[in-house]
Amino acid sequence: xxxxxxxxxxxxxxxLAQAAIVKKEPAPFVLVLPPHFPAxxxxxxxxxxxxxxxxxxxxxxxxxxxxxxxxxxxGFCHQQFAAFxxxxxxxxxxxxxxxGVRSVPTLFNMIWQRSFMWDGGVNHLDIQPLTPLTDHxxxxxxxxxxLVKMRKDTMYRRMYKEAFGTDSITSERxxxxxxQFIATMISATSKYxxxxxxxxxxxxEEEAGYKIFQQKCSSCHKxxxxxxxxxxxxxxxxxxxxxxxxRMKITGNVEDNLRFKVPSLRxxxxxxxxxxxxxxxxxxxxxxxxxxxxxVTATTDPLVKNGISLDEKEKRQLYFxxxxxxxxxxxxxxxxxxxxxxx
Amino acid sequence: xxxxxxxxMILAGSAVQVMGQSASLELSVTHQFGGKxxxxxxxxxxxxxxxxxxxxxxxxxxxxxxxxxxxxETALPPAYFLVDDAKEESKIMTLKxxxxxxxxxxxxxxxxxxxxxxxxxxxxxxAVESGMFWSWNSGYIMAQLEGHSPVIKSPTREFVFHVGGYxxxxxVLKFVTLSFPAPVQIxxxxxxxxxxxxxxxxxxxxxxxxxxxxxxxxxxxxxARKLAANYRHMFTITSVGE
Numbered sequence: 001x002x003x004x005x006x007x008x009x010x011x012x013x014x015x016l017a018q019a020a021i022v023k024k025e026p027a028p029f030v031l032v033l034p035p036h037f038p039a040x041x042x043x044x045x046x047x048x049x050x051x052x053x054x055x056x057x058x059x060x061x062x063x064x065x066x067x068x069x070x071x072x073x074x075g076f077c078h079q080q081f082a083a084f085x086x087x088x089x090x091x092x093x094x095x096x097x098x099x100g101v102r103s104v105p106t107l108f109n110m111i112w113q114r115s116f117m118w119d120g121g122v123n124h125l126d127i128q129p130l131t132p133l134t135d136h137x138x139x140x141x142x143x144x145x146x147l148v149k150m151r152k153d154t155m156y157r158r159m160y161k162e163a164f165g166t167d168s169i170t171s172e173r174x175x176x177x178x179x180q181f182i183a184t185m186i187s188a189t190s191k192y193x194x195x196x197x198x199x200x201x202x203x204x205e206e207e208a209g210y211k212i213f214q215q216k217c218s219s220c221h222k223x224x225x226x227x228x229x230x231x232x233x234x235x236x237x238x239x240x241x242x243x244x245x246x247r248m249k250i251t252g253n254v255e256d257n258l259r260f261k262v263p264s265l266r267x268x269x270x271x272x273x274x275x276x277x278x279x280x281x282x283x284x285x286x287x288x289x290x291x292x293x294x295x296v297t298a299t300t301d302p303l304v305k306n307g308i309s310l311d312e313k314e315k316r317q318l319y320f321x322x323x324x325x326x327x328x329x330x331x332x333x334x335x336x337x338x339x340x341x342x343x
Numbered sequence: 344x345x346x347x348x349x350x351x352m353i354l355a356g357s358a359v360q361v362m363g364q365s366a367s368l369e370l371s372v373t374h375q376f377g378g379k380x381x382x383x384x385x386x387x388x389x390x391x392x393x394x395x396x397x398x399x400x401x402x403x404x405x406x407x408x409x410x411x412x413x414x415x416e417t418a419l420p421p422a423y424f425l426v427d428d429a430k431e432e433s434k435i436m437t438l439k440x441x442x443x444x445x446x447x448x449x450x451x452x453x454x455x456x457x458x459x460x461x462x463x464x465x466x467x468x469x470a471v472e473s474g475m476f477w478s479w480n481s482g483y484i485m486a487q488l489e490g491h492s493p494v495i496k497s498p499t500r501e502f503v504f505h506v507g508g509y510x511x512x513x514x515v516l517k518f519v520t521l522s523f524p525a526p527v528q529i530x531x532x533x534x535x536x537x538x539x540x541x542x543x544x545x546x547x548x549x550x551x552x553x554x555x556x557x558x559x560x561x562x563x564x565x566x567a568r569k570l571a572a573n574y575r576h577m578f579t580i581t582s583v584g585e
Binding site for chain 2: 046117121122123124125126127130131134135142143144147170171172175176249250251252253
C-alpha cells in the first residue's frame with residue numbers, strides 16, 4: 001500500500017518536473033486572411049508565424065547593417081508609402097551607387113505568389129531575400145559574413161532566441177523570419193474590397209471604370225489579387241540599353257523572350273513608375289501605351305497584340321477605378337512601418 | 344507489484360535503446376587527377392590537350408542506398424554532404440542507421456534532389472551561404488570546378504564550371520551505383536569503412552570538354568548537362584574495411 005503512494009508521488013514529481021522544463025513557446029501570430037481571397041500558396045506548416053518571429057523579420061527588414069557598407073536596408077528600396085515599391089525610381093539601386101536593370105517590385109500579398117522576381121527566377125518565398133542581400137547592385141553582402149556579423153550582436157542573439165527557442169543564428173532561420181514579416185504584408189482593405197464585401201459602393205465613374213477593367217484588363221490582372229501570376233510579353237518595346245530578355249533568362253526557352261510577371265494592380269496609383277524597367281512615370285502613359293504603343297514581336301501576348309483601345313473618357317474612368325485599389329490601411333499600417341535600428 | 348512493473352518498464356526501455364544501436368558506414372573520398380592525388384594549383388594536361396590548373400573543386404552527394412545480393416535496394420536515412428577539396432573533414436562522411444544485411448553495391452546522387460531545390464532554405468550542408476546555390480535562378484550548384492588555363496582568352500584566364508539544374512529540361516542529377524570489391528556484411532553495430540576516389544580527369548571525357556569553347560558555365564543548360572554526363576563516372580570504390 002505504501003509503495004502505491006510512493007509511486008503515485010514519484011509519477012506526480014516526474015510530471016511536474018517535465019512541465020517545468022517544457023520550453024516557453026513563442027506567442028503565435030494570428031494572421032487574419034481576407035475572406036474574399038483564395039487560400040494562400042505559402043505553406044505555414046514549415047514556418048508557423050510567431051510574434052517574436054514577425055518582429056525579428058521586421059527588424060531585419062529595416063536594418064541597414066544587412067548591406068555590405070551598412071547603407072541600404074530592404075526598406076530602403078521597399079517603401080511602405082509606395083506599397084513597398086521604390087517611389088520615383090525607375091531602376092533599383094544599391095550600395096555604392098550601383099544600379100540594376102529592373103524596377104523594385106511592390107511587396108504585398110506575397111503568400112499568394114508562387115515564384116518571385118520579374119522573371120520568376122526565385123522559386124520560394126523563403127529564399128527570395130537571398131537575391132537582394134547578395135546582388136552586387138543591391139545589398140552586396142556575403143551571406144557567411146552577414147551571419148558572423150549577426151552572431152556577434154547581442155540584440156540579434158536575443159531576438160533569434162525569442163523567435164526560435166535558442167540563440168543559434170542560421171541562414172535558414174534568418175530567411176524564415178523574413179518570410180514571417182513579409183507574410184503579414186497583406187493588402188485587402190481598399191475601397192474595392194469594401195465594395196466587394198458590400199460595405200461601400202462605387203461612385204458612377206468608379207463603377208464605369210470597373211466595367212472597363214473587367215472587359216479589357218482582368219484576363220491578366222485577375223481579381224481579387226489583380227494578377228494571375230503568369231509571365232507574359234505585353235508588347236513593351238525592347239530597350240537595347242538594358243537588354244533584358246525577361247523570363248527567357250530563367251527557362252532558356254525562346255518562347256519566354258520578353259516575358260515578365262504580370263504585376264498586381266493593387267495600390268497601383270501609389271507605386272509609380274510602371275513596367276519592369278519603370279519607364280512610365282504616370283498611369284496615363286500606361287493607358288496610352290496599351291492604346292497605341294504595343295510593339296508586336298513573336299512572343300507578344302495575343303490579348304494585347306492589337307492593343308487595348310481606350311478613349312479619353314475610358315482612361316479617366318479607369319483611373320477612378322484603379323484609385324479604389326489604393327489601400328490606405330495597408331500603406332499606413334503601424335505594424336509594418338519602419339523602425340529605428342539602434343547603433 | 345506495481346513497483347516491479349515500473350522497474351521492468353525502465354529496464355525494457357534501456358534494452359530497446361541498446362538494441363537500437365545500429366551500424367554506421369564511413370565513406371571517405373580521395374580526390375585525384377588521372378589516378379594521382381589531386382593538387383590544387385598543379386599544372387595538368389586536359390584530354391583536349393590544354394594545360395590548366397584547378398583552384399576549386401566541390402560537389403554535393405546525397406540520397407544514399409545499398410543494394411543487396413538480390414539487387415534489392417535499401418534507402419539509408421536522408422543525408423546530404425558538401426565535399427570540398429579544400430576541406431579535409433568534408434571528405435569523410437558518416438552514413439548512420441545502416442540496416443543489417445549483405446550488400447554488393449552502394450548508390451548515391453551527385454547533387455541535391457529536386458525536392459530540396461524547391462523547398463526554400465535548408466541548414467547543415469545545404470545552407471546557402473556555401474555559395475552552392477543560385478540566387479537569380481533558384482537551385483543548387485550540384486558540382487563545381489574552377490581553375491585557370493592559358494588558352495582562355497578572358498583577362499583572368501579563368502574557367503568556372505558551375506553545374507546545376509533540377510528541372511526536367513536541364514536536369515543534371517546523376518545517380519551512380521558503385522560495386523564493392525567483395526560483399527559488405529552489416530551486422531548489429533559493427534561499423535564499416537568504404538574508401539573511394541573521385542578523379543577530376545573524368546570531367547573532361549568521354550564527351551570532350553575544352554576550355555576555349557565555353558570557359559564559363561554558370562547556368563543550367565546543354566554545357567552543364569554535358570559536364571554532368573562526364574563527371575558521373577568520376578567515382579571508384581577502392582577498398583572496404585572495418
